[in-house]
Amino acid sequence: MQPSFRAVVLPAALLLVLPAAVPGDDPPLRGFTTAGAKIEREWETKFRAVPEPARMREAMRRLSLRPHHVGSPYDKDNAEWLRAQYASYGFDATIERYDVLFPTPITRVLELVSPTRFTAKLEEPALKEDPTSDQKNEQLPTYNAYSADGDVTAPLVYVNYGIPADYETLERNGISVKGAIVIARYGGSWRGIKPKVAYEHGAVGALIYSDPRDDGFGAGETYPAGPFRPKDGVQRGSVLDMPTYPGDPLTPDIGAVPGAKRLDRKDAITIMKLPVMPISYADAQPLLAALTGPLAPSSWRGGLPITYRLGPGAARVHLKLAFDWSLKPLYDVIAKLPGSTFPNEWVIRGNHHDGWVNGAEDPISGQVAEMEEARALGELVKQGWKPKRTIIYAAWDGEEPALLGSTEWVEQHQEELRQKGVFYLNTDSNGRGMFGVEGSHSLERFANEVARDIIDPETNASVAARQRASRVVDGNKEARTRSDLRIGALGSGSDFTPFLQHAGVPTLNVGFGGEDDGGIYHSIYDSFYWYTHFSDTSFVYGRALAQAAGTMMMRVADADVLPEEFGNLSETARGYIGELKVLRDSTARAIEELNRELSEGAFALVNDPRRPTMAPKGSAPAPVLNFAPLDNASIALDTAAARFEKAYGSLPAGAPSAASLAQVNTLIRQSDQVLLLPDGLPRRPWYRHSLYAPGYYTGYGVKTMPGVREAIEQKDWKLAEAEIGRIAAALLRESDLVTRAAALLEQATSAKPIP
Numbered sequence: 001m002q003p004s005f006r007a008v009v010l011p012a013a014l015l016l017v018l019p020a021a022v023p024g025d026d027p028p029l030r031g032f033t034t035a036g037a038k039i040e041r042e043w044e045t046k047f048r049a050v051p052e053p054a055r056m057r058e059a060m061r062r063l064s065l066r067p068h069h070v071g072s073p074y075d076k077d078n079a080e081w082l083r084a085q086y087a088s089y090g091f092d093a094t095i096e097r098y099d100v101l102f103p104t105p106i107t108r109v110l111e112l113v114s115p116t117r118f119t120a121k122l123e124e125p126a127l128k129e130d131p132t133s134d135q136k137n138e139q140l141p142t143y144n145a146y147s148a149d150g151d152v153t154a155p156l157v158y159v160n161y162g163i164p165a166d167y168e169t170l171e172r173n174g175i176s177v178k179g180a181i182v183i184a185r186y187g188g189s190w191r192g193i194k195p196k197v198a199y200e201h202g203a204v205g206a207l208i209y210s211d212p213r214d215d216g217f218g219a220g221e222t223y224p225a226g227p228f229r230p231k232d233g234v235q236r237g238s239v240l241d242m243p244t245y246p247g248d249p250l251t252p253d254i255g256a257v258p259g260a261k262r263l264d265r266k267d268a269i270t271i272m273k274l275p276v277m278p279i280s281y282a283d284a285q286p287l288l289a290a291l292t293g294p295l296a297p298s299s300w301r302g303g304l305p306i307t308y309r310l311g312p313g314a315a316r317v318h319l320k321l322a323f324d325w326s327l328k329p330l331y332d333v334i335a336k337l338p339g340s341t342f343p344n345e346w347v348i349r350g351n352h353h354d355g356w357v358n359g360a361e362d363p364i365s366g367q368v369a370e371m372e373e374a375r376a377l378g379e380l381v382k383q384g385w386k387p388k389r390t391i392i393y394a395a396w397d398g399e400e401p402a403l404l405g406s407t408e409w410v411e412q413h414q415e416e417l418r419q420k421g422v423f424y425l426n427t428d429s430n431g432r433g434m435f436g437v438e439g440s441h442s443l444e445r446f447a448n449e450v451a452r453d454i455i456d457p458e459t460n461a462s463v464a465a466r467q468r469a470s471r472v473v474d475g476n477k478e479a480r481t482r483s484d485l486r487i488g489a490l491g492s493g494s495d496f497t498p499f500l501q502h503a504g505v506p507t508l509n510v511g512f513g514g515e516d517d518g519g520i521y522h523s524i525y526d527s528f529y530w531y532t533h534f535s536d537t538s539f540v541y542g543r544a545l546a547q548a549a550g551t552m553m554m555r556v557a558d559a560d561v562l563p564e565e566f567g568n569l570s571e572t573a574r575g576y577i578g579e580l581k582v583l584r585d586s587t588a589r590a591i592e593e594l595n596r597e598l599s600e601g602a603f604a605l606v607n608d609p610r611r612p613t614m615a616p617k618g619s620a621p622a623p624v625l626n627f628a629p630l631d632n633a634s635i636a637l638d639t640a641a642a643r644f645e646k647a648y649g650s651l652p653a654g655a656p657s658a659a660s661l662a663q664v665n666t667l668i669r670q671s672d673q674v675l676l677l678p679d680g681l682p683r684r685p686w687y688r689h690s691l692y693a694p695g696y697y698t699g700y701g702v703k704t705m706p707g708v709r710e711a712i713e714q715k716d717w718k719l720a721e722a723e724i725g726r727i728a729a730a731l732l733r734e735s736d737l738v739t740r741a742a743a744l745l746e747q748a749t750s751a752k753p754i755p
């Protein structure tokens with residue numbers, strides 16, 4: 001999977017006026033005493049000189065040479081090679097194995113049976129330009145993992161992106177998908193939402209295709225002439241219901257080790273309940289062209305040279321899918337550098353190593369940066385550097401099917417993570433362009449500080465300066481004045497999810513993107529050839545990523561006081577509360593409006609039998625919600641954050657001993673843990689974070705303060721009221737923790753400096 005760092009590209013003219021980063025002009029380093037900061041900066045400068053683009057290129061060639069999905073011979077080969085590489089850098093490297101349910105296809109049939117006949121090809125042809133595209137014997141066929149087995153013949157209905165709002169449009173046009181096979185285009189949501197919503201509406205099968213308007217010739221020249229999706233290219237991918245829980249569907253909450261208690265497959269609620277398959281636009285076109293019925297609304301029409309219609313009609317489709325449901329092995333590579341002062345505090349870095357096929361971009365572009373970081377840290381150790389905290393570099397297996405490797409590891413080491421987890425830093429696919437950061441808002445200032453120290457290879461400005469200029473060009477007024485650039489909140493779509501949203505480890509996800517558009521995602525064309533022709537072709541952004549991520553790792557591992565800051569967190573939470581109030585009011589107004597129209601008979605004419613359009617249903621008026629508990633908790637957190645920051649500011653002068661700061665650090669590293677909800681989110685207790693979760697109906701897309709936000713969206717006002725109380729309690733726990741940390745810091749910094 002890949003992060004969505006898709007920023008607007010900055011005009012070259014503006015880049016000329018960016019201030020160049022000035023080495024040596026160092027502001028105080030957050031988390032360090034004056035003396036400590038000087039030493040830290042010296043080591044970091046040495047570190048950033050080590051990563052080499054040529055090594056990343058060679059490692060990508062090696063790791064993407066053959067298909068390496070879960071259970072394949074080359075997946076295991078890569079894991080063993082990675083373990084040996086990390087060991088050669090001086091890490092204590094091991095492989096942790098888990099056995100998980102990962103279905104692979106046995107039978108795939110898709111045909112149009114009336115009014116004409118057409119059999120879908122379901123194959124991506126090899127290209128002579130791309131040397132790894134012809135490894136058919138080792139490639140996973142095009143399919144959606146965790147689709148149900150099935151053999152269905154039914155009328156076809158076009159459902160646009162297949163999100164809940166699209167079904168409202170269908171309903172207004174008098175079209176039901178009950179007993180039908182739906183065809184949805186990719187986009188508008190995470191793919192797994194499409195079959196989930198289709199099933200909820202009574203469909204018996206689902207097809208997902210890549211429309212060329214969004215993903216193909218409508219976006220640009222197609223592969224191999226250009227980077228975009230060719231007509232036979234297919235986006236594989238998982239449809240496991242990960243917004244309910246990710247990881248092995250048979251072992252929720254526990255590591256899938258040998259002998260672990262496993263659910264029966266029929267009781268695993270995250271497995272999709274209908275057959276679903278992804279197809280190319282070449283295979284989709286004859287199916288869509290056979291549809292009759294009403295014209296699709298203009299916003300539903302794609303880039304194919306056909307008239308887009310909704311169906312149903314004479315078009316009937318036969319879909320037959322069968323899978324091998326055996327357990328497959330996972331190989332997580334775990335490499336440790338022991339901490340010299342706090343060996344029981346873990347600073348963790350991860351990127352997955354499995355791909356859908358050759359996976360040069362996703363995930364190897366991130367994995368090769370991670371390797372160069374680890375190699376560089378090993379070089380520093382040889383020169384005498386000792387990280388204070390234990391550093392763990394992980395190469396996860398099985399991310400593509402369901403965040404399998406990271407989730408099983410987090411579930412297996414849950415108790416240890418609660419005691420020892422300090423920071424988790426994730427990357428996945430890397431491209432070129434803007435530096436993107438998402439994660440815990442208590443780390444927003446820290447992320448900004450590091451971004452000022454990393455040079456953008458194209459502009460020679462810092463990546464922070466480039467990011468700021470890009471936002472100003474975008475019309476973001478705040479970017480001119482706010483000293484910290486805002487970081488995004490995390491939904492899902494990569495291995496950060498179990499760390500942040502299940503275990504409460506403070507987390508960031510970083511990467512470069514915006515100038516690397518293409519259409520090879522999850523296809524056989526995500527290859528070394530594609531990457532080295534169309535993305536970060538000289539690996540200079542790979543080096544910048546290694547420099548940024550490695551600097552973050554060193555700075556957290558060595559900090560006297562962990563770098564969290566709570567003013568930005570508090571401000572962000574206040575912003576979310578404001579959004580919830582607006583959402584409640586706009587939802588209430590929409591209900592009022594519709595009820596008024598219904599009472600005035602505005603839909604009286606729609607029950608015309610010649611045009612069977614159904615009238616929408618009214619609902620009860622929205623009650624007033626009491627947001628006071630959230631407002632009060634937010635004020636408390638503001639006060640605590642200000643007191644903490646004041647005490648933190650006296651750190652450089654105070655120079656307290658490490659021992660006196662240990663208690664402060666113990667509190668700070670729990671700052672996301674106390675934001676976890678004891679019983680988790682409604683309907684999906686695996687997700688525990690009160691501020692961040694993937695949307696139940698958006699998939700990867702984040703819902704902030706999800707308990708309240710989704711209750712309002714579902715018009716479940718009683719639940720919304722209860723969730724306000726639970727999030728307010730979490731914010732109060734946070735403000736209590738920050739207050740206690742501030743008091744300890746005041747004590748520590750007012751004590752006499754240790755000579």
Ligand SMILES: [Zn+2]
Binds near residue numbers: 001002352363428429
């Ligand atoms: Zn990925």
